[in-house]
Amino acid sequence: MTGTTTGIGFDLLKTDGRARRGQVKTAHGVINTPAFMPVGTAATVKAMTTDAVKSTGAEILLGNTYHLMLRPTAERVAQLGGLHRFMNWDKPILTDSGGFQVMSLSDLRTMTEEGVTFKSHLDGSKHHLTPERSIQIQHMLDSNITMCLDECTPFPATEAQAASSMRLSMRWAKRSKDAFVERPGYGLFGIVQGSVYPDLRAESVAALTDIGFDGYAIGGLAVGEGQETMFTVLDFTEPLMVKDRPRYLMGVGRPSDLIGAVRRGVDMFDCVMPTRSGRTGQAFVRRGTINIRNARHAHDDRPLDAECGCPACQNHSRAYLHHLFKAGEMLGPMLLTWHNLHYYQDVMATLRQAIEDGRFEEVASAMEARLNEGDV
Ligand SMILES: C=CCOC(=O)Nc1nc2cc3[nH]c(NC)nc3cc2c(=O)[nH]1
Numbered sequence: 511m512t513g514t515t516t517g518i519g520f521d522l523l524k525t526d527g528r529a530r531r532g533q534v535k536t537a538h539g540v541i542n543t544p545a546f547m548p549v550g551t552a553a554t555v556k557a558m559t560t561d562a563v564k565s566t567g568a569e570i571l572l573g574n575t576y577h578l579m580l581r582p583t584a585e586r587v588a589q590l591g592g593l594h595r596f597m598n599w600d601k602p603i604l605t606d607s608g609g610f611q612v613m614s615l616s617d618l619r620t621m622t623e624e625g626v627t628f629k630s631h632l633d634g635s636k637h638h639l640t641p642e643r644s645i646q647i648q649h650m651l652d653s654n655i656t657m658c659l660d661e662c663t664p665f666p667a668t669e670a671q672a673a674s675s676m677r678l679s680m681r682w683a684k685r686s687k688d689a690f691v692e693r694p695g696y697g698l699f700g701i702v703q704g705s706v707y708p709d710l711r712a713e714s715v716a717a718l719t720d721i722g723f724d725g726y727a728i729g730g731l732a733v734g735e736g737q738e739t740m741f742t743v744l745d746f747t748e749p750l751m752v753k754d755r756p757r758y759l760m761g762v763g764r765p766s767d768l769i770g771a772v773r774r775g776v777d778m779f780d781c782v783m784p785t786r787s788g789r790t791g792q793a794f795v796r797r798g799t800i801n802i803r804n805a806r807h808a809h810d811d812r813p814l815d816a817e818c819g820c821p822a823c824q825n826h827s828r829a830y831l832h833h834l835f836k837a838g839e840m841l842g843p844m845l846l847t848w849h850n851l852h853y854y855q856d857v858m859a860t861l862r863q864a865i866e867d868g869r870f871e872e873v874a875s876a877m878e879a880r881l882n883e884g885d886v
């Protein structure tokens with residue numbers, strides 16, 4: 511393959527159908543895949559200490575370039591030794607390029623061939639984000655896995671809109687690659703775009719593969735298209751992707767999304783669902799979801815999930831968690847966040863083991879059936 515970077519190692523240990531069991535090797539340690547990455551937006555996984563995050567089984571965190579460039583700035587984090595030291599997380603970190611969050615969080619932004627100009631949602635200050643600047647920021651953060659600056663094509667988009675958006679992202683991918691400083695144990699991922707159009711997705715995969723990246727993310731999904739469409743796009747995109755590099759599906763998802771995407775050959779995931787919804791009182795459990803604020807939990811002495819080894823399920827009842835949320839106690843969001851992240855890691859560990867044992871389909875379909883049992 512032309513121009514392959516060698517920063518990040520990837521071993522494909524076993525496959526079972528299209529499901530893959532592998533290991534991503536970085537300067538800060540190994541990531542067992544399929545892997546779920548908790549989102550650590552502003553150098554913190556909200557409501558969790560880094561020890562707590564480690565106890566859930568997470569082996570890699572996601573940091574957000576957009577937030578960190580605005581506050582405390584990449585220069586400050588670099589001055590303090592990089593993001594690992596700044597937040598006391600010594601395992602791998604993946605940072606996003608900022609593109610997606612600029613479009614979803616900032617106001618008054620303009621996109622040009624050069625990059626994106628926007629005003630901070632914090633203080634209205636003006637900022638420019640180009641592929642070169644995004645790569646430089648992620649380098650200053652000492653990110654193990656850097657993401658190209660891309661444009662997440664909005665959904666829905668016409669084929670013409672999706673084509674021009676994807677082709678801009680491909681030009682930015684080349685500029686990102688040219689700006690990236692190669693280091694052993696550090697890598698750069700390209701991002702496949704093309705919306706729901708097979709020819710555009712194929713063109714994007716070919717363009718990125720030709721440039722050569724340590725891994726390939728699948729962007730432009732989990733943007734309102736729905737699970738069925740997302741899986742259809744994976745069905746015609748994944749077979750075109752090289753097998754010896756990790757695949758990363760951004761912004762995904764609920765447990766059923768994770769299971770279906772692992773079945774279709776995805777290795778890495780990130781999503782705010784377990785943390786964000788944990789803070790609002792929604793717990794993900796093996797049989798579906800529980801909204802702990804619902805009155806029916808007020809006197810329920812059972813744990814959220816009897817099979818869960820997390821502190822919330824080991825030490826507390828649903829009634830107690832219900833009380834904490836009703837009382838607005840900060841321990842409520844902490845415990846539900848902890849539970850959700852622990853459960854998400856249990857889902858990934860179960861899928862990894864199932865692939866190793868050659869029982870993926872049996873295990874995955876049993877998990878999917880339980881998720882629909884309801885009456886949790
Ligand atoms: C986070 C890793 C690096 O991301 C980027 O630098 N760019 C990028 N982020 C995305 C994030 C997404 N979240 C969802 N749903 C919640 N869909 C997403 C799609 C994209 C995308 O197409 N590009």
Ligand SMILES: [Zn+2]
Nearest residue numbers: 818820823849
């Ligand atoms: Zn639990």
